[in-house]
Amino acid sequence: MTPKILFAAIQFNHFWAMVLFAALASVALASLGRRTMGARVRYALWTLALFLIVGIGVAWLMYPFSK
Amino acid sequence: MTDAIGDALAENSGHETAPEPQPPAAPAGGERHAVWLAPIILVAAWAVPGLGHALLRKWARAAGFFIAVGGLAITGYLMRGEVFGPHAHESFGTLGFLADAGAGGFYFLAHAIETAGPDISRATGNYGTRFVAAAGLVNLIGAIDAVETALGRRE
Numbered sequence: 712m713t714p715k716i717l718f719a720a721i722q723f724n725h726f727w728a729m730v731l732f733a734a735l736a737s738v739a740l741a742s743l744g745r746r747t748m749g750a751r752v753r754y755a756l757w758t759l760a761l762f763l764i765v766g767i768g769v770a771w772l773m774y775p776f777s778k
Numbered sequence: 779m780t781d782a783i784g785d786a787l788a789e790n791s792g793h794e795t796a797p798e799p800q801p802p803a804a805p806a807g808g809e810r811h812a813v814w815l816a817p818i819i820l821v822a823a824w825a826v827p828g829l830g831h832a833l834l835r836k837w838a839r840a841a842g843f844f845i846a847v848g849g850l851a852i853t854g855y856l857m858r859g860e861v862f863g864p865h866a867h868e869s870f871g872t873l874g875f876l877a878d879a880g881a882g883g884f885y886f887l888a889h890a891i892e893t894a895g896p897d898i899s900r901a902t903g904n905y906g907t908r909f910v911a912a913a914g915l916v917n918l919i920g921a922i923d924a925v926e927t928a929l930g931r932r933e
């Protein structure tokens with residue numbers, strides 16, 4: 712399965728774009744900021760959670776102004 | 779007796795024995811490599827994300843940067859994000875080019891993956907533009923980290 716077919720198969724909406732961006736950015740930040748594998752995994756999960764919480768929180772706050 | 783007097787005189791006169799030469803202190807970070815290696819590490823890390831760390835045998839960090847930069851760049855291309863060329867007509871286009879070109883080898887894969895060209899008339903294409911720029915910036919940070927590691931400033 713090529714990436715393009717895979718990309719079309721998953722319904723790639725804004726939410727999943729945000730999740731993917733957050734996950735990849737978390738991997739980069741964890742690789743940069745922590746030196747042991749365990750610490751990297753914990754830091755990546757923590758960063759991912761913060762990305763999602765802040766992203767959804769900001770989207771929720773902006774929702775009344777979108778209409 | 780004479781030794782004791784001599785010591786007392788030396789102490790009172792303020793003269794101190796010369797300190798023994800100390801070996802140079804080890805760098806605060808990790809292992810230090812030859813300085814001439816730094817430019818090679820920089821170019822390698824830019825050209826192939828993670829290669830700079832791989833040359834330093836930092837395998838996990840190399841894999842992390844390759845996955846992050848490759849994932850961001852390829853996703854951005856599949857979302858039909860805009861990839862800026864070197865001959866931009868405005869300053870933001872130049873900034874966009876500098877950010878995009880930071881992805882190294884993945885920058886040159888843009889035309890192969892994004893065969894239909896960019897489509898920023900939809901939000902997905904706009905998101906893709908940010909993915910591509912983020913890939914380049916993450917790779918530049920990774921290249922700097924690899925050089926710092928090679929110079930012994932980081933572990």
